[in-house]
Amino acid sequence: MTDPSTVTYPLRTPALYWPLFGALCAMAAVALALVLWAGPVGIGATAIPVVVLCLLPVVFLAGTPTYRVPRGSALELLPDRVRTPGKGGPVDLPLDGLTIELTNQLVRTTVLAIPVASIERGVLLTFRSPHGVARISTLCLQDRAWQRGLLLDLEALVRGDRPLGPRPEPVLATPVDAQLAPYVARVEEELED
Numbered sequence: 001m002t003d004p005s006t007v008t009y010p011l012r013t014p015a016l017y018w019p020l021f022g023a024l025c026a027m028a029a030v031a032l033a034l035v036l037w038a039g040p041v042g043i044g045a046t047a048i049p050v051v052v053l054c055l056l057p058v059v060f061l062a063g064t065p066t067y068r069v070p071r072g073s074a075l076e077l078l079p080d081r082v083r084t085p086g087k088g089g090p091v092d093l094p095l096d097g098l099t100i101e102l103t104n105q106l107v108r109t110t111v112l113a114i115p116v117a118s119i120e121r122g123v124l125l126t127f128r129s130p131h132g133v134a135r136i137s138t139l140c141l142q143d144r145a146w147q148r149g150l151l152l153d154l155e156a157l158v159r160g161d162r163p164l165g166p167r168p169e170p171v172l173a174t175p176v177d178a179q180l181a182p183y184v185a186r187v188e189e190e191l192e193d
Helices: 017-063 144-159 175-192
Strands: 007-010 074-077 081-084 091-094 099-111 114-129 132-137
Touching (some): 099 144, 114 144
Antiparallel strands (some): 081 091, 099 114
16 A cells, blocks of 8 residues: 555656667667678778677667666655665665755757757756665656656655645746737637627
């Protein structure tokens, strides 16, 4: 039976994670097959690109553990600890001595060394405790709209307040909407007449 003071954020591995891994494996397999087909004559100039392509899936898996979670896992906020998913099962990190680091993840896109876009890709949560370290990305939340609620709940937990649980981000009026409000009201009045 779950404690009513436990707040649970269901997690999942991002949808494109495994297809991307599959594409990297396919590229490695094609590169290796081309070298094997060409025989010893074709290995000379292509050795370095083939080795790089063959190592890409391994590097991808080694470099992205914060985006992989076991099926059916969850991030649980309890009154006295945080429970995160781990390789061998849930990892309990007591609040006593726990520090939580938040790192915004940005993808910067450039064209000819000119920055053209910065795209937010979630927040990396690092939980450090004398009992261990756990890292997880907010991209693993089942609903990405829960990110703000999770960050507010972590802040509440550190303060000693009760977290509220998963909730969607509120939809706020944009400044443009606020500027147009008098005109919209006037049009609505005229339509009613």
